[in-house]
Amino acid sequence: MYEKIGVINMERENVCLVIGAGAGIGATVAKRFARSGYYSVLSRRTDKSGLDLAVKSIKNNGGQAKGYIINAIEEGAIESLINEVEENIGSIQVAVYNLGSQIGNKGLYETSDKVFERGWKMATLGLFRVAKSLFPYMENRGKGTLLVTSSTAAVRGNKGQHSHAASMAGRRMLCQTFNAEFSPKGIHTSHIIIDGAVDAPDTLGKMLGEEAYQKMRKEKGLEKDGLLLPEEIAETYYHLAHQHRSAWTHEIDLRAYNDLPWWNTAHTGAQNF
Numbered sequence: 001m002y003e004k005i006g007v008i009n010m011e012r013e014n015v016c017l018v019i020g021a022g023a024g025i026g027a028t029v030a031k032r033f034a035r036s037g038y039y040s041v042l043s044r045r046t047d048k049s050g051l052d053l054a055v056k057s058i059k060n061n062g063g064q065a066k067g068y069i070i071n072a073i074e075e076g077a078i079e080s081l082i083n084e085v086e087e088n089i090g091s092i093q094v095a096v097y098n099l100g101s102q103i104g105n106k107g108l109y110e111t112s113d114k115v116f117e118r119g120w121k122m123a124t125l126g127l128f129r130v131a132k133s134l135f136p137y138m139e140n141r142g143k144g145t146l147l148v149t150s151s152t153a154a155v156r157g158n159k160g161q162h163s164h165a166a167s168m169a170g171r172r173m174l175c176q177t178f179n180a181e182f183s184p185k186g187i188h189t190s191h192i193i194i195d196g197a198v199d200a201p202d203t204l205g206k207m208l209g210e211e212a213y214q215k216m217r218k219e220k221g222l223e224k225d226g227l228l229l230p231e232e233i234a235e236t237y238y239h240l241a242h243q244h245r246s247a248w249t250h251e252i253d254l255r256a257y258n259d260l261p262w263w264n265t266a267h268t269g270a271q272n273f
Contacts, residue, residue, distance in 0.1 A: 016092075035061065195259070
């Protein structure tokens with residue numbers, strides 16, 4: 001079902017599980033939580049060497065981590081991972097669902113049923129399966145946090161994003177239904193809209209290609225701070241996971257200071273991600 005990477009330390013009890021631990025937001029969030037004493041468990045579908053590097057980085061900085069290669073849309077994969085962590089590593093206090101469903105811009109006739117269904121399985125059904133498997137553990141403990149990475153497409157459907165927008169909108173509604181049912185039981189779900197381009201080679205770099213990515217970094221990023229920085233996003237995730245329950249954030253919109261919000265009709269190219 002999955003391939004294990006790393007070494008378990010049975011003494012660590014508070015776990016941060018990141019599903020979708022790419023080199024951008026996912027792995028950076030895992031590193032941030034590990035820095036504050038969490039045992040970070042990272043999972044991703046491919047790139048074992050990249051996963052190894054993220055786990056090694058955490059350990060080299062004094063943290064504890066373990067990596068899993070899983071295909072999250074495979075039947076039983078998410079459930080097995082959660083049970084494995086709970087039974088053999090520790091209590092998942094924070095789970096981060098960071099799987100994307102972006103397939104690039106495709107017109108209606110170019111979007112096959114298979115592609116549309118895959119987006120839904122990754123963005124919506126996968127999140128449903130995480131909650132169904134994890135919430136019984138959290139409910140039994142009377143507390144827990146589920147942080148859900150989302151995108152502008154969850155609140156605005158752009159041209160050529162039929163699969164992405166539909167699946168992300170479903171993700172947003174699931175977060176609302178989770179909160180309606182489980183917030184009173186101590187489980188905090190936060191829907192985090194990444195409303196702009198993230199300076200991450202693993203996502204934006206692959207989507208644009210190396211040349212276009214570096215051009216965008218030069219024009220908007222680096223010292224200009226016009227691209228969302230994974231390290232700063234991770235700080236927000238950590239803050240959300242430690243809010244007092246009298247003032248939980250259930251949805252938040254993150255974007256660079258000079259980007260227009262999703263509800264503004266005059267939007268920049270970054271708003272399409």
